[in-house]
Amino acid sequence: MDESVSTLPGIQTSDDDERIICHVDMDCFYAACERLRDPSLEGVPVIVGMGYEPGDDGGVVATASYEAREYGIESAQPISEALDNLPRASVMPDDFSGSVGFYRPVDLEFYRSISDRVIDVLSSKASAIRVASLDEAYLDVTDATEWEHATAFASELKTEVLDEVGVTASVGIAPTRGVAKIASDHDKPDGLTVIEPSRVRSFLEELPLEDLHGVGPVTASTLREMGCDTIGDVAELPPPALAERFGDRGRELAARARGEGSDIVEPQGDPKSLSRESSLGEERDDFVAVRSRVADLAEAVAARAEDKGAQYRTVGIKVVKPPFDIHTRERTFGGPFADASLVESTALELLDEFTDEAIRKVGVRVSNLDFAADQAPLETWSGDEDASKDTDVSMEFEHQGRLTDFEQ
Numbered sequence: 501m502d503e504s505v506s507t508l509p510g511i512q513t514s515d516d517d518e519r520i521i522c523h524v525d526m527d528c529f530y531a532a533c534e535r536l537r538d539p540s541l542e543g544v545p546v547i548v549g550m551g552y553e554p555g556d557d558g559g560v561v562a563t564a565s566y567e568a569r570e571y572g573i574e575s576a577q578p579i580s581e582a583l584d585n586l587p588r589a590s591v592m593p594d595d596f597s598g599s600v601g602f603y604r605p606v607d608l609e610f611y612r613s614i615s616d617r618v619i620d621v622l623s624s625k626a627s628a629i630r631v632a633s634l635d636e637a638y639l640d641v642t643d644a645t646e647w648e649h650a651t652a653f654a655s656e657l658k659t660e661v662l663d664e665v666g667v668t669a670s671v672g673i674a675p676t677r678g679v680a681k682i683a684s685d686h687d688k689p690d691g692l693t694v695i696e697p698s699r700v701r702s703f704l705e706e707l708p709l710e711d712l713h714g715v716g717p718v719t720a721s722t723l724r725e726m727g728c729d730t731i732g733d734v735a736e737l738p739p740p741a742l743a744e745r746f747g748d749r750g751r752e753l754a755a756r757a758r759g760e761g762s763d764i765v766e767p768q769g770d771p772k773s774l775s776r777e778s779s780l781g782e783e784r785d786d787f788v789a790v791r792s793r794v795a796d797l798a799e800a801v802a803a804r805a806e807d808k809g810a811q812y813r814t815v816g817i818k819v820v821k822p823p824f825d826i827h828t829r830e831r832t833f834g835g836p837f838a839d840a841s842l843v844e845s846t847a848l849e850l851l852d853e854f855t856d857e858a859i860r861k862v863g864v865r866v867s868n869l870d871f872a873a874d875q876a877p878l879e880t881w882s883g884d885e886d887a888s889k890d891t892d893v894s895m896e897f898e899h900q901g902r903l904t905d906f907e908q
């Protein structure tokens with residue numbers, strides 16, 4: 501809980517609620533990258549080998565496309581074994597027919613460049629992102645969606661990654677990182693699985709033991725000896741029995757099997773923006789109350805920026821009108837500053853456009869953050885009309901459920 505917020509009365513932030521965590525994992529990532537470079541590989545078995553040289557049979561399989569997996573080819577398998585299952589194609593992919601595979605050596609630099617582009621897309625959708633590997637990231641999307649819109653949110657995220665980068669992602673949304681990861685894997689490839697808080701236990705119940713993070717073949721066989729066939733069986737075991745068998749790890753397994761786990765997405769590096777938002781109840785039709793809420797949020801955001809030692813150049817607001825129409829407005833100043841009253845007055849001016857409209861949620865954001873520079877003297881930008889501009893980005897948020905770039 502952010503102290504600077506808890507001290508301000510009347511503000512309920514999403515920190516008080518259950519968080520919405522999204523896990524994104526690209527499908528057969530290295531093979532998907534090879535297909536970007538050579539579209540004729542679309543639809544045919546592709547095998548990417550680590551330590552593999554074209555025409556040779558050394559190295560191991562880094563990944564195989566789903567077509568190749570049907571021939572029993574999987575990550576970490578020696579290339580020589582893969583070649584036994586699926587001989588090397590001697591034709592161009594365009595002339596492909598029959599049971600042959602297209603083998604390619606790993607090109608990490610290229611895959612990294614594709615990964616960066618995917619991460620850029622994902623970053624614009626989340627208030628926090630943790631990149632777990634080249635093809636995998638956790639996103640905190642609590643402020644960007646709501647449970648009832650989570651499926652549409654995930655679907656748009658997938659479409660945007662596909663449109664902008666050209667690769668498919670599987671997405672899982674759940675209240676914890678662990679369950680979100682299981683969810684993204686649940687329906688691969690091109691998967692989309694949303695597990696709302698009330699469904700976590702029933703979702704996990706029937707899944708095989710190996711779906712639980714930290715359970716490999718050895719742990720799975722020990723659990724089977726203890727009478728467990730599913731994750732649900734592990735959740736039912738008395739925790740002391742697990743602790744006796746596995747020590748501290750046993751307690752962790754028990755918690756994971758019950759769907760308990762962290763919902764904190766700890767971002768790498770400095771955030772790109774800081775924002776606070778808040779749902780309105782009774783006061784949604786009372787514009788004086790809406791203004792007062794925005795003023796409180798502005799104060800909270802400025803305090804948070806001060807805590808983090810951040811200055812900002814841009815102040816923005818987000819207004820959500822029923823049922824789910826998101827509008828953002830922002831103003832960028834000529835130099836970085838840190839001034840709570842200017843955040844407040846700017847946010848309130850931007851809000852004026854929505855005077856007396858029904859509003860269900862409001863937010864305030866500062867962006868264009870600067871963590872190093874000393875504060876520029878006020879005169880370098882204040883009152884300088886040319887240096888400040890209103891940016892109307894509402895067009896981006898026209899249709900219902902459209903995601904906002906508000907919480908970058």
Ligand code: DCP
Nearest residue numbers: 525526527528529530531562563575576635688
């Ligand atoms: N990788 C690797 N060696 C492994 C496993 C993976 O080099 N033993 C690389 C190749 C993968 C990438 O990491 O493309 C991502 O790993 P994943 O486990 O996510 O596997 P994929 O993305 O290939 O397939 P999936 O569709 O199952 O996610």
Ligand code: MG
Nearest residue numbers: 525526527635
């Ligand atoms: Mg993957």
